[in-house]
Amino acid sequence: MLKHHQSIKSDTIHLPPSFPIRITETSGVSPSFQRLHLHVEMEINLIVKGTGYYIINGNKYPFRQGDIILINSNELHRAFETEDLIMMVIMFDPGWLAVEQRYDAELLAPFRKVGERFSNLLDANHEAITTLQNILNDMKREFDQASDSYVSVIRAQLIRFLAYINRYFKLPGAPRHQAKLQGIETIREVVQHMEEHVTEAWTLQNLANLAHLSPSRFSYLFSQIVGTSPMDYLIQLRLSHAVHLLETTEMKIIEVSTICGFRNLSNFNRLFRLYIGKSPSELRK
């Protein structure tokens, strides 16, 4: 039986305390973004090119070129690529802006009030989006060039970015509430359990038992919250573990396959090629 207080552990993002922000550009969706995860840092994604969608706290947000995604601290999220995706990813420690909140208490509202007064998705068609895109591009340029006083410029641009969201992107009408998925904590606990016991021979029935749900109800809820079926998610967890072992050890492929919970080598090879795009032996070359 699961302990009630268990939930998915936060990812640890190593940001230097003196400059707690990281700006990168990613092509496609890296394995760490494909899995359901959360972190204390606030995250901004600018869709530079292509399409895909985010699952954030059980809500699906399709995105396209020009959209901006905001992810608050500890929001459970997962990214998917549909086509030719390139994203700018900004992670920052909200504590970095603690002083500014003395002067503008609403500065972090676009994150803190997401789902109520703001949406996770800032639409590429919004009249003010170009201003925000320019700010983010400027931040990336400053980060890459690291010229004199670039830390101050990036910090100032981040404050400007948040202020403009406050000014132009408040949702109209009554406060909106996030989708009430009562099962979200239950699914969190099951996902945590799967990640900690990835090699177990899980069946849908086992997983549903952990959640105290029928298999059909569990499968439906899981897909709503995580974005893929339970068994598909389990395969991705196992393959991530397999990639790690293949890259960092000299274990035989059949040993890796067994350790990662695959009971059959041919099935492991087939799934590996399907998800990773190459065979296990090709990965090692």
Next chain:
DNA sequence: TCGGGCAAGGGTTTGACGTA
């Protein structure tokens, strides 16, 4: 609104066998 039960269809897994 949430959850259980059921059935149909389709996807997945397994194990044997072949090839390089």
Next chain:
DNA sequence: TACGTCAAACCCTTGCCCGA
């Protein structure tokens, strides 16, 4: 040893209905 193919068995997903 590593990996691909294939057929059969298995079981998961989905949709629907019903009750609490």
